[in-house]
Amino acid sequence: MIKLVGQRLLAMVPLLLIVSILTFSFTALLPSDPVDLIIGDRGSNEQHEQVRERLGLNDPFVTRYLDWLGRAVQGDLGTSFFNSVRVTDAVLLRMPATLSLTFASVLISVVVGLGAGVAAALRPRSWIDRLATFGATIGQAIPNFWFGLILASVFAVTLRWFPATGYVPLGENPLGWLLSITLPALALGLSTSAALARQVRSAMVGVLQQDYIRAARAQGLSSRRVIFRHALKNALVPVVTVLSFQITVLLGGALIVEQVYAINGIGSLAIAAVRQQDIPMIQGIVLILVLVVMGVQLATDIVYGLINPKARPA
Amino acid sequence: MSAPTLSPTTATGTAATTRRRPRWRASTLAVVIPSALVLLTLLICALFAEALSPYDPLQQSLMDALQGPSAKHWLGTDDLGRDVLSRMIHGSRIAVIAAAEATGLAVLIGVPIGLFIGYRGGWWDWITMRAVEAIVSIPGIMVAIVIIAILGSGLHKAMFALGILYSTAFLRLARSVVLTEREEVYVKSARVIGASPRRILIRHIFLNIAPPLIVQVTLTVGAVLLAEAGLSFVGIGVQPPQASWGTMLNTAAAYMELNAFLAVPPGLAIVVTVLAVNLLGDVLRDSIGRGVRLPAATPPRPRSAAIARKGTAPLPAREDDALRVDGLEVMVSPKGGDPVPVVTDMSFRIAKGETLGLVGESGSGKTVTGLALMGLIGAGGRITAGQVTLDGTDLLQLPPSGLEKARGTDIAMVFQDPTTSLNPAYTVGSQISEVLRIKQGLSRRAAWDRTVELIDRVGIPRPAERARAYPHELSGGMAQRIAIARALSCGPKLLIADEPTTALDVTVQQEILDLFRDLQDEMGMAMLFVTHDLAVAADICDRIAVMYCGEVVETAPVEQLFRDPRHPYTAGLLSAMPHGASGTPPLPVIPGAVPTPGHWPTGCRFAPRCAHAAPGCALPVDLTPGQTTTNAERLTRCIRATDLTLEAAQ
DSSP states (O other), X not given: OHHHHHHHHHHHXXXXXXXXXXXXXXXXXXXXXXXXXXXXXXXXXXXXXXXXXXXXXXXXXXXXXXHHHHHHHTTOOOBOSSSOOBHHHHHXXXXXXXXXXXXXXXXXXXXXXXXXXXXXXXXXXXXXXXXXXXXXXXXXXXXXHHXXXXXXXXXXXXXXXXXXXXXXOTTTOHHHHHHHHHHHHHHHHHHHHHHHHHHHHHHHHHHHTSHHHXXXXXXXXXXXXXXXXXXXXXXXXXXXXXXXXXHHHHHHHHHHHHHHTTOOSHHHHHHHHHHHTOHHHHHHHHHHHHHHHHHHHHHHHHHHHHHOGGGSOO | OOOOOOOOOOOSOHHHHHTSOOOOOHHHHHHXXXXXXXXXXXXXXXXXXXXXXXXXXXXXXGGGTTOOOOSSSTTOBOTTOOBXXXXXXXXXXXXXXXXXXXXXXXXXXXXXXXXXXXXXOHHHHHHHHHHHHHHHHSOHHHHXXXXXXXXXXXXXXXXXXXXXXXXXHHHHHHHHHHHHHHTSHHHHHHHHTTOOHHHHHHHHHHHHHHHHHHHHHHHHHHHHHHHHHHHHXXXXXXXXXXXXXXXXXXXXXXTTTTOGGGGHHHHHHHHHHHHHHHHHHHHHHHHHHSOSOOOOOOOOOOOHHHHSSOOOOOOXXXXXXXXXXEEEEEEEOOTTSOOEEEEEEEEEEEETTOEEEEEOOTTSSHHHHHHHHHTOOOTXXXXXXXXXXXXXXXXGGSOHHHHHHHHHHTEEEEOSOHHHHSOTTSOHHHHHHHHHHHHXXXXXXXXXXXXXXXXXXXXXXXXXXXXXXXXXXXXXXXXXXXXXXXXXXXXXXXXXXXXXXXXXXXXHXXXXXXXXXXXXXXXXXXXXXXXXXXXXXXXXXXXXEEEETTEEEEEEEHHHHXXXXXXXXXXXXXXXXXXXXXXOOOOOOOSSOXXXXXXXXXXXXXXXXXXXXXXXXGSOOOOBOOSSOOOTTOEEOOTTTTTOOOOOOO
């Protein structure tokens, strides 16, 4: 297992380097001059030069990249062009809200998806099977932010069961945290859970036809044990791969759904940075998001190795 | 034995199947027609937005702000008093433009690059694919946000960003088509005969890329519509006051408390449009990807005559019987068809410590018989008659829980392919100890110790270490030893072995047969040994029951069966056995083929292929001891059993 983690970590280095090169080089593509953005049009040529020098904009591209990379490795992603906030601090400040939302929605997606998927596999063509199929088709077509709007208008504005907006940090008030992320997490998680249920169902149906399931029954193991111990673990193997991809999608979806519930997460930070062309901030957000995605992939790889012995390096 | 009919392997021809015209089914039409209507409406709205809109979508009227639906404004008004219906209609134009721009750009960027790197390979391919992987590892919306940061917001710029984002899918698709085609036989053979493979490659790539490309386009259009709405919703896509469904939702979110209805029309429009595109894409994928679906085979009608008959007289009871099967009948319902008998009038018995071989060709019903005894014939199959008495208990009368209890403890089974009958996700040891813990209530520790003992007993060296191995780490022979150890772990009275050596190497087969013999001597269980191989049966069995078309045609002790077969089918099987020596004349073959279940003759099922068939064979035949012998060990299902002199095996 340690070997597997080591291999995965090593494989991430080149990917991370490529992402960093891509995100960094887009500064060269920006149509506007960051100096103008910072001091406006009024500054004198001297002031311009000073700022250029301070930002290191006169250095060659490769020097600037290596310089930035060197500091990025140490956790310093520079400071915002607009307020002297350190990018790392700003991103880390917003990250808990986005991650809470993402993982709560992953949880909903997994719980509902697994349950419905297994139920559908055990009773093909039952109402739950049809519901999962229908839900997966509809779920693919519903913009999750719109679903969020509808949920908010019903459960927050009309019924007042949940707060309509805002995010309460977990450390501050656990119940408030739960209430604040329930609706957005449902908006995100439910639509993907149907798709996941379809995956679980088809994997499960395939596994239930395997010889080892019949052999386990032949040993007199109970149906429950055969389904939940012998079949489910094997059915999860393809599902984990899909889930890894879905978490990335949910993370992206969280950036938008945050806006519906006025949650100050990475989404609003990124959108503000785009509007202001705050280059260091955008670079930092992308890099940290990629780190999060890679962490998720590493975790799913480990889970994959745990449930699928064939995937472990010999 | 009958040679299996080889289905002709069709030539690679994906192109051939794709160009066959799909036959539309009613259920398909129920999807296609509404979807097409939705998209047609969308197009008409987009093209004639000015003519169709009752109002100017930008005309403000603050007096009429935030109204609900009315005769004047069918869908109400927004915060600035603009007519929602008119904005919806103009929004459909934006949706069409957005989908066309972003998808078109994605194709134009992705396909050429994908074709190029697929064809060139090498560094071009490596670098591009790493960049694609990097882009794909970032949430898509973030990629779009970054590109919009460079380009600025607005409809066309945002769609440019989405075009770049989704081009990665087309790039990968084009590349994979080229890579597959490069390896195709016709390209390689063009190379071998010295012709330029390039022309043939180009032609085939264009033939083969079209179907997946069309499917990918529909997927992308759906994704673009959702992404455009999302970007416009957060304010970096289409900019106000321009009416897009996304910007309208932005407004709706701001005025949710005052007029919740504002969110409904644009949201529904997005859902319905994306749904229509996706559903059409599904239909396209089905009709393109799989070619024409074969019509479902008409289910064969059961022959009622085969069922309605009195059947063989119950076998006389014996003191040492471990298992008695009397008049067992199994029906299988094919999908959507009437039930068809697959096993009928099945009667045999096995004494304690005895091995009965169940021999027959594939499809004769031997495996189904084994599974029926276990109560494991699965969905679609049903035991419709008979008794299965194991040590005095009728297994068929047991409730499901009782049968579950008996399985593993009283009756166990070893399957044909050991590599698939062990669960790949658990160590082999844990699969044995699980049975011991559950069936015998052993503690975790005791179960494990016993497991290692069992693994040692079935002749696996270093048992403690092997117990921690996963099935894929063991050879087939070793895996079968494990499966045997698990089946025997609770000391069953009856072991059913279903072709347990068929999947193994010939050298290993003998070792496994020896193991069965040893274990039976030690544990004294009865054994039902299912096999198609008479030589294997002769080696391990005490008696043999020959099956044909779902019934036993002859049972006899091994010696007698080989020396003096009474049923013409048995004789045919024996003479078709190779005898090792070279230079023997070609093996005689039984003429004709085994009829499939549902197509069995009403009388003797072997009669149409039998050289000795007589008029009396047209009636059902029972399994009888015959007239000349009173030996209950010898039963034959043939009216001429006594008057025929069949050639015995040499």
